[in-house]
Amino acid sequence: MSNMQHELQHLPASAGLEARTVGRVGIVGASSTGIGIAIQLLDAGVPVTFYEADAAALGAGLAQIRSAWTDTHDSRLALLAGTINFHHLKDADLVVDASETEGGEALFRRLDQTTKPGAILATAAAGAGVDRLAGATRRHGEVLGLRVDRAQVWELVPGRDTSDPTLATVGALARRLHAPAAARR
Known part of the structure; x- marks a missing residue:
């Protein structure tokens, strides 16, 4: 395997x-x-x-x-x-915050207002609280963390309210990229 x-x-x-x-x-x-x-x-x-x-x-x-x-x-x-x-x-169907400055809740609030309904919002910021960021949006179930290591391995980090369809969608994208994906609950 x-x-x-x-x-x-x-x-x-x-x-x-x-x-x-x-x-x-x-x-x-x-x-x-x-x-x-x-x-x-x-x-x-x-x-x-x-x-x-x-x-x-x-x-x-x-x-x-x-x-x-x-x-x-x-x-x-x-x-x-x-x-x-x-x-x-x-x-965009998925927006990843990969900024080096903590965009935080203000950025996620702005993304929530700008992106189309159903768009998934992800943070790649180390230590960013997914639940805190989701709380700044109206789409709590469509917010998650995404860690990408140097080998381009994606790790999905769901928040308390991240929906299963959101995890399935980003997991399928990781498969499409031929990159390993893992999720923790």
């Missing part, structure tokens, strides 16, 4: 639920975590909207992402949209 299969077995029983399709992922923050997640998604053919409020930081982050491929005409780059306009996250 491969390492990936072993890790995927640790998903909760909800993994058997019908997972929603994640067609576009928004990433907030040009951090090394945000850049790594973007590259992994683009490698799997998942469109990414990469948001950073600071234009210089956005440019540097996009340059790092583009440097992942030697061919400047690589088809994956067509799936990447960089923006300093927060409103461009509105069509």
